[in-house]
Amino acid sequence: MPTSRESKDPGGDVAIDVEGLTKAFGDKVVVRDLSLQVRRGQIYGFLGPNGSGKTTTLRMICGLLTPDGGHGTCLGYDILTQRDAIRRRVGYMTQRFSLYEDLSIRENLEFVARLYGVKAPSEAAREAIERLGLQGRGEQLAGALSGGWKQRLALGACILPRPELLLLDEPTAGVDPKARREFWDEIHKLAAHGMTVLVSTHYMDEAERCHEIAYIAYGELLAKGTIPDVIAASHLRTYTVSGPDLNGLAETLVKTPGIDMVAPFGSSLHVAGRDAETLDNAIADYREDPKLHWSLSTPSLEDVFIDLMSRSKDNFQ
Template identity: 60%
Template sequence: MNGSGPVINVRDLNKSFGALHAVQDFGITVERGRICGFLGPNGAGKTTTLRMLCGLLTPDSGQGEVLGYDVMSQSDLIKRRVGYMTQKFSLYDDLSIEQNLIFTGRVHELDRRAARVEAALERLGLVKRRRQLAGTLSGGWKQRLALAAATLHEPELLLLDEPTAGVDPEARRTFWDEIHALAAEGMTVLVSTHYMDEAERCHEIAYIAAGRTLARGTADEVIDGSGLTTFVAEGAQASDLISRLRGREGVDMATAFGTTLHVSGRNRSALETAIAPFRAPPIVWTETRPTLEDIFIQLVADLQREAV
């Protein structure tokens, strides 16, 4: 790493594509060995942000450093030291696992290519499948291969763009165990995800929407800073109350979760007044700590109201 300090320290980054302002005044600081989760709806600017941070896109404006290099003028130096795993599998279907890794090593002009490939195969449990064509792999095995390729050059910073989309829960769990192992060895990881359980496995999270950062911190910090009070309604037909509660003063959000109903608001007194008429058997109401999903649904609702 060039210099000392945070692995990522950027501020006021902007990127537009024509009339679309994809990223607006984005800033983030990430220390070495941390796992930072990017969350947000489709079109929020997550992929554009990751591509700026890994040197594939140059910001229109802004300042800061990635791995000690200037994000505006030293993108070539950043690219060589960052691993980037795209959302879409981007390796060669007609090459085997081993051939894909050998090719990746040649592209990066790596030394000790054979040793690096062997270590990657071993680490990610790919040894027995080394001669299997990539195109015949399931989503979980493709994910392991893509991670092996992204880390073959031993980057200090790893950027992952929705890496577990479409992957079964067991493969997701295995993947995250590996990510935490890499972070424990000093690698810094930024990962975009739609899964709340994955967000909770990150050391810190940033919620991005409409190109802006709306919330940032650990999961507990984001929850504590939300200002939300949440009640859960359980019982027969609890979810039927949604239409009767939405729009009432004090109710910022009413959403069904299976057979339960989550009702949240930032004004506790007004919220309690709103639900009071419905506090009767067979429905049981309990106050609960807001979840990340409660908060992110609320943030999306806030944006929608702003746009009206």
């Protein structure tokens, strides 16, 4: 049996194909038996609570960490034996701004260009500045930029060597909504030109902008697929209820057998269960209350994730 998967076609349709990835730090297993497949040109969302193993998984995929178990390929190269080849073809944007804050925008981009052996680094930096909409600000220190512009600069630096795969680890954390929208517009432009993007995020609106998503909780992959597929696979039946004293109602409903999820949404509650008949029986008496208005609604992606989190066990507790 061959020890590597070098025979896989690097130009194939699949950018990431991993099976059974497992990683432990000490006695804590942070990723357990995770399998994932991402097609080229796809924006794939990676979601889950803090400490769930998302960053560890990204690092195993791009060759920065060696898994304790499992195997797979990234861009057709074996993640165990061809990590150098993978790293040369991947752009990885971390949660923390990793460029030099005491260098100018131009100097940072030229440095990255030289580091990756890009031809004509000064010209490449100038083109990147134009693409980022930073004309006239090339000599501004990176440390003086706002959070949104820092993230845009970091993205520009990541794609300057023209990687085939872009890994984004919570790239818009702490960024204002307008900057987040502009950032995602740029991501979709990159994907439209063939770049594959794997992005971890906490934001539901960002998840909904991905072609497919995967949800990981405390090291285990709990759901994956298109958003309609993930919602359908949850088998949730959801009601929206409005009326007085919703806090008191929520405290009562969450203790009621047959109700699997209660969550506030603005001036209403979402009440859901995985068994439709059991849920309907559980809320029957409350639906008779004339002060409460109940309506059957379509489960949202957030409903699904709240339900998944409620069933997950924190492996660090």
